[in-house]
Amino acid sequence: MDLLEYQVKEWFGKIGIPVLPSQRIDHPTDLKRLKIRFPIVLKSQVHGAERAKAGGVRFAETTIDAIAAAQNIFSLPIWGELPEVVLAESQYDANQEFYLAVVLDTAVCRPVLLGCKEADIDWESAGEKMHHVVVEQEFSPFYARRLALKMGLQGALMQSVSGVLEKMYHLFVQKDLDLVEINPLAVSANGQVMALNGKVRINERAIKRHPDLAEMAAKIISRHTSTEINGILGDWDGVKMHGKIGILGNGTGSVMATLDLVANAGGNPGVCLNLRHAFLTDTTPTTFRDRLETGLKILEADKSIQVILINFLGSIPQTEEVVEVIARVVQQNNSELESQVVRSNGSKIRQVQNFTPIVVRLAGSEFDAARKSLATLKTHSDALLVVENLDEAVAAAVRLAKPTANKK
Amino acid sequence: MDLLEYQVKEWFGKIGIPVLPSQRIDHPTDLKRLKIRFPIVLKSQVHGAERAKAGGVRFAETTIDAIAAAQNIFSLPIWGELPEVVLAESQYDANQEFYLAVVLDTAVCRPVLLGCKEADIDWESAGEKMHHVVVEQEFSPFYARRLALKMGLQGALMQSVSGVLEKMYHLFVQKDLDLVEINPLAVSANGQVMALNGKVRINERAIKRHPDLAEMAAKIISRHTSTEINGILGDWDGVKMHGKIGILGNGTGSVMATLDLVANAGGNPGVCLNLRHAFLTDTTPTTFRDRLETGLKILEADKSIQVILINFLGSIPQTEEVVEVIARVVQQNNSELESQVVRSNGSKIRQVQNFTPIVVRLAGSEFDAARKSLATLKTHSDALLVVENLDEAVAAAVRLAKPTANKK
Amino acid sequence: MNLTPESKVLIQGFCEFISGTHVAQMQAYGTNLVAGVNPGCGGQELHGLPVFDLVEEVIEQFGVIDTTIICVDPYDVLDAALEAIASHISQIIIITAGVPPLDMVQLLRKAEACETLVIGPNSPGIIVPGKILLGTQPSEFYTPGVVGIVSRSSTLTYEVAYELTKAGLGQSISVSIGSDAIVGSSFLQWLQILDEDETTEAIVLVGQPGGGSEEAAARYIAEAIDKPVIAYIAGRQAPPGKSWRQTGTLATVIGRDPNFGTAQSKLAALKEAEVPVAERPSQIPELLRKEIKIN
Amino acid sequence: MNLTPESKVLIQGFCEFISGTHVAQMQAYGTNLVAGVNPGCGGQELHGLPVFDLVEEVIEQFGVIDTTIICVDPYDVLDAALEAIASHISQIIIITAGVPPLDMVQLLRKAEACETLVIGPNSPGIIVPGKILLGTQPSEFYTPGVVGIVSRSSTLTYEVAYELTKAGLGQSISVSIGSDAIVGSSFLQWLQILDEDETTEAIVLVGQPGGGSEEAAARYIAEAIDKPVIAYIAGRQAPPGKSWRQTGTLATVIGRDPNFGTAQSKLAALKEAEVPVAERPSQIPELLRKEIKIN
Numbered sequence A, B: 001m002d003l004l005e006y007q008v009k010e011w012f013g014k015i016g017i018p019v020l021p022s023q024r025i026d027h028p029t030d031l032k033r034l035k036i037r038f039p040i041v042l043k044s045q046v047h048g049a050e051r052a053k054a055g056g057v058r059f060a061e062t063t064i065d066a067i068a069a070a071q072n073i074f075s076l077p078i079w080g081e082l083p084e085v086v087l088a089e090s091q092y093d094a095n096q097e098f099y100l101a102v103v104l105d106t107a108v109c110r111p112v113l114l115g116c117k118e119a120d121i122d123w124e125s126a127g128e129k130m131h132h133v134v135v136e137q138e139f140s141p142f143y144a145r146r147l148a149l150k151m152g153l154q155g156a157l158m159q160s161v162s163g164v165l166e167k168m169y170h171l172f173v174q175k176d177l178d179l180v181e182i183n184p185l186a187v188s189a190n191g192q193v194m195a196l197n198g199k200v201r202i203n204e205r206a207i208k209r210h211p212d213l214a215e216m217a218a219k220i221i222s223r224h225t226s227t228e229i230n231g232i233l234g235d236w237d238g239v240k241m242h243g244k245i246g247i248l249g250n251g252t253g254s255v256m257a258t259l260d261l262v263a264n265a266g267g268n269p270g271v272c273l274n275l276r277h278a279f280l281t282d283t284t285p286t287t288f289r290d291r292l293e294t295g296l297k298i299l300e301a302d303k304s305i306q307v308i309l310i311n312f313l314g315s316i317p318q319t320e321e322v323v324e325v326i327a328r329v330v331q332q333n334n335s336e337l338e339s340q341v342v343r344s345n346g347s348k349i350r351q352v353q354n355f356t357p358i359v360v361r362l363a364g365s366e367f368d369a370a371r372k373s374l375a376t377l378k379t380h381s382d383a384l385l386v387v388e389n390l391d392e393a394v395a396a397a398v399r400l401a402k403p404t405a406n407k408k
Numbered sequence C, D: 001m002n003l004t005p006e007s008k009v010l011i012q013g014f015c016e017f018i019s020g021t022h023v024a025q026m027q028a029y030g031t032n033l034v035a036g037v038n039p040g041c042g043g044q045e046l047h048g049l050p051v052f053d054l055v056e057e058v059i060e061q062f063g064v065i066d067t068t069i070i071c072v073d074p075y076d077v078l079d080a081a082l083e084a085i086a087s088h089i090s091q092i093i094i095i096t097a098g099v100p101p102l103d104m105v106q107l108l109r110k111a112e113a114c115e116t117l118v119i120g121p122n123s124p125g126i127i128v129p130g131k132i133l134l135g136t137q138p139s140e141f142y143t144p145g146v147v148g149i150v151s152r153s154s155t156l157t158y159e160v161a162y163e164l165t166k167a168g169l170g171q172s173i174s175v176s177i178g179s180d181a182i183v184g185s186s187f188l189q190w191l192q193i194l195d196e197d198e199t200t201e202a203i204v205l206v207g208q209p210g211g212g213s214e215e216a217a218a219r220y221i222a223e224a225i226d227k228p229v230i231a232y233i234a235g236r237q238a239p240p241g242k243s244w245r246q247t248g249t250l251a252t253v254i255g256r257d258p259n260f261g262t263a264q265s266k267l268a269a270l271k272e273a274e275v276p277v278a279e280r281p282s283q284i285p286e287l288l289r290k291e292i293k294i295n
Helices: A005-015 A028-033 A063-074 A141-150 A155-174 A204-209 A211-223 A226-233 A252-264 A288-301 A319-338 A346-352 A365-375 A390-400 A403-407 B005-015 B028-033 B063-074 B141-150 B155-174 B204-209 B211-223 B226-233 B252-264 B288-301 B319-338 B346-352 B365-375 B390-400 B403-407 C020-028 C055-062 C074-086 C101-114 C155-166 C187-196 C213-224 C263-272 C281-291 D020-028 D055-062 D074-086 D101-114 D155-166 D187-196 D213-224 D263-272 D281-291
Strands: A022-025 A040-044 A057-060 A086-090 A096-105 A110-116 A131-134 A177-187 A193-195 A198-202 A245-249 A269-274 A307-313 A358-363 A384-387 B022-025 B040-044 B057-060 B086-090 B096-105 B110-116 B131-134 B177-187 B193-195 B198-202 B245-249 B269-274 B307-313 B358-363 B384-387 C008-012 C032-037 C049-052 C067-070 C091-094 C117-119 C125-128 C132-135 C144-151 C171-176 C202-207 C229-233 D008-012 D032-037 D049-052 D067-070 D091-094 D117-119 D125-128 D132-135 D144-151 D171-176 D202-207 D229-233
Touching (some): A005 A022, A005 A155, A005 A198, A022 A028, A040 A063, A063 A086, A096 C101, A110 A141, A110 A155, A110 C101, A131 A141, A141 D055, A155 A177, A155 A193, A198 A204, A204 C074, A252 A269, A252 A390, A252 C155, A269 A288, A288 A307, A288 A319, A307 A390, A307 C155, A319 A358, A358 A390, A365 A384, A390 C281, B005 B022, B005 B155, B005 B198, B022 B028, B028 B063, B040 B063, B057 B063, B096 B155, B096 D101, B110 B141, B110 D101, B131 B141, B141 B155, B141 C055, B141 C074, B155 B177, B198 B204, B204 B211, B204 D074, B245 B252, B252 B269, B252 B307, B252 B390, B252 D155, B269 B288, B288 B307, B288 B319, B307 B390, B307 D155, B319 B358, B319 B365, B358 B390, B365 B384, B390 D281, C008 C055, C008 C074, C020 C032, C020 C132, C049 C055, C055 C074, C067 C132, C074 C091, C074 C101, C101 C117, C144 C155, C144 C187, C155 C171, C155 C202, C155 C281, C187 C202, C202 C213, C213 C229, C213 C263, C229 C281, D008 D055, D008 D074, D020 D032, D020 D132, D032 D055, D049 D055, D055 D074, D074 D091, D074 D101, D101 D117, D144 D155, D144 D187, D155 D281, D187 D202, D187 D213, D202 D281, D213 D229, D213 D263, D229 D263
Parallel strands (some): A245 A269, A245 A307, A307 A358, A358 A384, B245 B269, B245 B307, B307 B358, B358 B384, C008 C032, C008 C067, C032 C049, C067 C091, C091 C117, C144 C171, C144 C202, C202 C229, D008 D067, D032 D049, D067 D091, D144 D171, D144 D202
Antiparallel strands (some): A022 A086, A040 A086, A096 A110, A110 A131, A177 A193, A177 A198, B022 B086, B040 B057, B040 B086, B096 B110, B096 B177, B110 B131, B177 B193, B177 B198, C125 C132, C125 C171, D125 D132, D125 D171
């Protein structure tokens, strides 16, 4: 989950990272009650990158200018997102600009401090200019000094930059972050440092143990559509592709392997969901059964999905209940189907037909009973297919996703 | 530094330890705007113990009763301290009451969790009933469960009590405490827990790194006399005895040894101050010279002090400046003395004589120059004595503190 | 690694990732499960195991515990593991998925200092077919034999075992190191164990996008592993994205390939190390037969 | 404990507890001071020492450092010590006074895990008269000889040495473990070192109110120390109080005497252990002469 700039700066201010005087503007008229001095800069609070290039950052010298600029920003979507807030901020005379970050490096299983004597670096060629320090043991300020020295800083500036890094690290740990970044950290002529812009990415798994973050996430979930949520919160529950075959599985590797098999068999994988752990959008604890229900709903609501392929192997929690969920969905589809008038035009049928065929692959002794009970269901021939072999299940799903081709 | 109950409860509330609805009352009329429901209990916010016995805790069912009770409490000093605040709190139906604490145990160099299934225990016989767990490594909640189980708790109550201990520990570390105590922790009939009263002692050395605590300490220092401050903040800079010989030294052990020598030689030690590190009441960083100046002022202002014994050995920071400070004080005394009319009645002379003789013991090569320069000062015979041998210095101080006896 | 059937095993917590069936399966397999720890449930019995509130109570009653299987809720994993380490348990298998990564960082610092072996989180554990089952791997897909499996996946691990068993290729040891970005034991450690294991004659490595462990494994195989290794990487067709926990651009600045974390980078590394790669799970037996002569 | 004059020594920080005179004194004594570390001052020279920003820079230039003397501000002590430990320095002497005790708790946990010897805080360090000076003990009060001194005080330690020197009794090693409530090395460790030290023939133990180290030392002397020990306890006449950092009533509940922390408790323990106790520093030589035959 990424925070917006004004939220990042609130956090920075609280933990003691120097930020400019600024004010949150919810409506252009708020600028009449501006508490900071002109000239100011107005910045669109959106998640997308390159907002300055898109016109989301404007300077103003007077209240009238500022209101006009704010109206403009409020009505300008950036990467499809309209800002709910605009940040009004003082301006700053920077002599130098640095890049600083703390990031969780999963390859070394440790947080890493990053620093560069240039801001807005080109990542392709950052290698030589960017310095890093791995925080091997419990953090202590000397790690921050190590980085500041590697960056080539000395004396008072080395001390103040390492002081900022120290606070960034504390924020990182306190709030379970994946990333905290200051870009740029401005240095004034007299050596004072100032965080002009910042980025914070919260690790999705930890959100629920921080009441303040859980509340932020809940707000985002209630305000946005599921696609936007994935963009803002991250989408670690699955992969969003644009094909016709939706995949539900139990485990990342298993979902991925199924996806590959579908693609290799000539099918187009669509949304693929891993049901092994709670979805990011779940605000309360969920069971496997809950997640299966949610997953089926997501796939059924997705207009591009023509077939649902479920791949369960070994064991899942609540096997019996899970089978019931599948059975219920299939029977509901069936009854709806029977009440429909079947027309001769295949494509028309697909439009009215509001059910999606399900291929269920179940393997393992725990599923013996399940296979049998699903097999006894009276359904339309394509509505439910239960198989044990994965390659077969994939072939069936691919076949079902091409009804017109089959009918020719 | 000990916090008052209402401050403790604010902290408890913030960290998630359950406390009753309560309201801070700064003036009896605040009770007209009471936001909690009657019946309430009104509690005097003072540092002294046994306030209930002294009449500092009263119950009230109506606003009129409450105002009368508050007026009463506001005008009732407890151990010499008038409350600035009264706490109004809801009442609670307790089924059981426990004692819980986290304390820094200097003997094992670790924090220790303490718990007992009785509240308000008699410390003399607490041994068998009190349980403890040493927090050997970094704290983790299992230490809290260990204690709750040792206390004989089970199931949900074991869980909720260990949850409270966990939060107490986090507070302990976050705020650099010597002690955090809940006494009593009430358990209701349905197993809900509630901190009815709490105590927090902050380690004096850490105050300056917590801006909120430094502010609290500054308030106490500005409002109270030095004796009260010692009572409230703790008096780790020295010992307050009531004799005639004030002692200034560099190091706890050295000050103690000097005190013992004075007592063994028949003298009465008075206030003894260790100048080795900053005083608790210093709100800004100090030098050794600053502390010597402060120390001399404290001793000179103390009417019972008749002689000041300074014991410096080896080396002190800023030797030359320190010698200047002593010289200045002595010369000032000298000039004041010369302008006085010496009367025949010895006791009368002591009343007008507003200087205190100083015995300075200096040993070590660094003091060679200092001894010489102090020896050249022209003073009244008793005003300054510079010696190298400690036993001699002590004998001289004891002699000077008994002018009448000597004159007989 | 102590994988003898006599070694004493504890279960901490009984969250959704472990069920009565799993416990029964472990017991049926002969795993020496002595007790469960579930704070607040001390004195009860669960799945036939006596349950305690604290690990130290179990040790008091049963003596030294060799392995603990942690299945508490994700936010309680760090505490449970620290409790196990404080009780000198030297092998920890974490089944639970969804553990916050900074908790794992803290745990790994401690485990390294105390020389504790941590497997997982988000791992179904270890099986030595016919001998011992530590975790939730479904034993019905396994049969004793000579192929070692080391995997980062959960379900996909048994998928591979199932293919081997169907093809008549038994397994020596199968371990999942866990599919999270930050896990305890590494591919390298397990490749070494399997290389030294006398029963194992060939190794199957199962990988997926994210991180750099497959690349490290490929280099290690080329340098140090004498036994034949076959690899399978899931997710070649998946779009790259942060969804699979790549560190992304930031990773490149610390001397890494911009492709870091992708299936393509892993496949390239395996090719470089001349490790045969299966296209799909069902192709693994065929590739194995080319490398070793079994049956 | 490495106390040879060849061992390489570093100074971290130059706060008020150390002065140019102390540094010059150490150098004059032949202590192998190689550098100072003072963040923000790298490249400068202080008291004739090259100054660096980081400990690792010193090690890069001079190789392994044996001992560091920490004199940074109280709130920076933990960081400086952790930096030294991360650079594998195995002996740390903390001169600084006023370190918050919970910082020491954290440091000691780490030092114990890494087997680092921590002396202090609030300690003037160690002197081996005529050989090496590590800290701020004024060397003029010392003369080489056979009496070992172990103390919790700072100034009082040299007071005792001064009395010995005046009485013609030289010293083998003198160490102050630090007068804070929570310190690294203990009386017990130093009693053992002095007992094993070949030069030392008798030991003087200097204590003060607070904590239970003198009591523990008394028991240890009775059990394990063969050489004669004389004790001196300051503060017998001081009123008991929290001023001297007693844990007070709370201490009693964990199986301790209600007298815990008082000079009286210490004197009683020493009497029980039959350790002769001097009334005042100047009495120590006399008691020593009764126990050993020197001069």
